[in-house]
Amino acid sequence: MQGLRVLDFTQALAGPFCTQQLADLGAEVVKVEGLSGGDLSRGSGPFHEADPEHRYSGYFHSINRGKKSIAIDLKSAAGVDIVKRLIAGFDVVVENFRAGVMDRFGLSYETLSGLNPKLVYCAIRGFGDPRTGKSPYVDWPAYDVVAQAMGGMMGVTGLAGGTPIKIGPGVGDSIPGLYAALGIVAAVLHARATGEGQFLDVGMADAVLGVCERIVHQQAFGHQVPGPEGNHHPFLLPFGVYPATDGFVALACPNDHFFRALVEALDAPEVLHDERFATPKARAQNRQAVIERLSDLTARFSKAELQQRLGGRVPFGPVLSIAEIAIDPHFAARDMLPELEFPGFPEPMRVAGQPIKFTRTPAAVSRRGPDLGADTEAVLLAHGASPADIGRWRKAGAIPGGDG
Template identity: 45%
Template sequence: MRLPAGGPLNDVVVIDLTTILAGPFATMVLADLGADVIKIEPPRGDFIRDQGPFAPDDELRAFGGYFQSVNRNKRSVVLDLTTETGRASLLELVANADVVVENFRHGVMDRLGLSYERLREQNPHLVYAAIRGFGDERTGSSPMQDWPAYDITVQALSGLMEITGEPDRSPIKTGPGFGDTVPALFAVIGLLSAVHRARRDGVGGFVDVSMYDAMLAMCERTVYQHSYNGDVPTRQGNSHPLLCPFDAVPAADGWVSIAAPGDNHWRQLCAAIGRPELATDERTRDNVSRLANRDFTMSAVTAWTTTRTKVEIVETLGGKVPVAPVNTVEDIFADPHVHGRNMLVDVDHPGVSHPLTIANTPIKFADSPPTHIRRAPLLGEHTDEVLAQFDITTAAIQLEETK
């Protein structure tokens, strides 16, 4: 089952050696853009195949929602890289590829005899991308380079957890796995830049993204706050250290976010809540003043929001002041924006009699039809097909070993 031609990357072949979230998320983005992503899995499969969640009527349990969500549009090939035959097959695949992506711990590929330098011998134009907790010594050393890392590890190290949560409460990680998905997006940017250079200059390259580095880059304001005035930012709930009002505030039936730090938005907010005098009050006439008098400013806003429902607040402020209800996922499934933008997509799921829903790609092109989403692959579903397609000389042995 070769994916149909389409997407700006439909002439790019990606060998995907990734597992869990950071790497698969990066290669998913490439697959959504049309790349032929060949997911290489060990005989036991990617760890997250077994992690669920599973639909109640799924008796097959070939994979759960986690795997489906980040491995769509890919082909699965089983290769045992601990064997000589598996490594030989991979090298032949690499000779036909544009990109290799891996997120093993530092040194794993080298110990397998599949280092970047070895793969580059096989394909001088190859772009090799690595996503690890603490980077690769080829681009910069770290005393933690051999340490394992998860999302929560780098959220803690980067300071993201220190600035997330309520004052005088425990640090909180973000709900989604930003410690994985943000490095994945940086890796996609880097490897696409390297592919462009490889096609222009005939030179491949090694793209290295450290999860810790990526999260520190996302927490950029803490760095300049400390450098410019010695601040050590910490948790302050949903408010902003430099902007006001910029917060989640209570409604009669839940919460809404309101952001009106600019003077124009502030004037419109003051008029809407029946307090036009606040637009010229010396305590609240500009952002600096409002920031210095945050409690007074926010009490005026919340006195109005707490007596109105989320719907009433949004109907009054929508289109005038940046406002939004704090949605549950049930709210999201009912949101006309989400449906109008085709951000929920139904996919087939082996072992389930009806389609299931996952989040669609946010990348859209005005001159192209919507991305066609294919379900995630069964383990080794495309081994025969891919090895035959690329005329792998070790295919006969490899196919026998994987049966």
């Protein structure tokens, strides 16, 4: 994505996660932040003990690496003028304000596309944007937990028959971010082929529903309304989480070939002589008995012992903590924990890597996120502003460094 320029008005998680994917893949991403504090995640931590001034939030740098930062007061006429001056030099705008906020700034899609007809404008909102389908919830604020709840994910997560549970990571934000990045690439390809930009948006609740597709076909084809499913698949067996002496492992052996290999590796071939377990149909009819019998078998071994017996023979994986992931050879081989340098830190800090791998255009996780406003002057000069312009904007308090 070399040569793609993105003007990034996002904050929190969904938007920055989207634009970080583009930055990793080679886009130039210029993050637009307010003069006071910047992105909300800058103050969220966690902070390293070598950073008593709390300059480098782990959260911020996990979703803003590789970007530039310019600080602009969008509530000022001069700040709005700066964005309008910049817009001709960018291919993409991304924002995740509530519906209407950019319009009130005077920076709506219609205004900006009038200045740059090839512009791709992407919005990520809780319930979408009126331009593509006005939801009755369009004005509702939303965060991850709301998207997980309303998109159907939380309704099937938790102990079977129990209370719905939020998934640990903020997938109600990151999933919309990934959908938005895909949509941006598609819209940019269209713009480059036709000269036509466009508006696109991703609703957070919509994106969560998009990855919960199973609940849709269960209701439509099977007339089911699934609830919390626990740690086992609702109709494949065995397909779930089983105990070890020191934790848990995941197994997925729903066909005869894998099931036979599983029980043989667990030193329990006699299971196959039990009519309740002899065929997939029999196992489906004796679901709880299968789960309990396999749990008794796996509980005799540690995760490492199970990995030795099952790894490579059947679909298997230990449930890993981040401490275990950090020393696992797979993630090292796949460069999934790259390290970034921070001023004053005694060692580099790990971040989650880019899972998209290329043979010719590798993704780059090469530098930490930007300091607030660190690139303001350089970006403005590169996009045609004069030193006099910068002095005037500073004096007006629209960018850092003036008397305000």
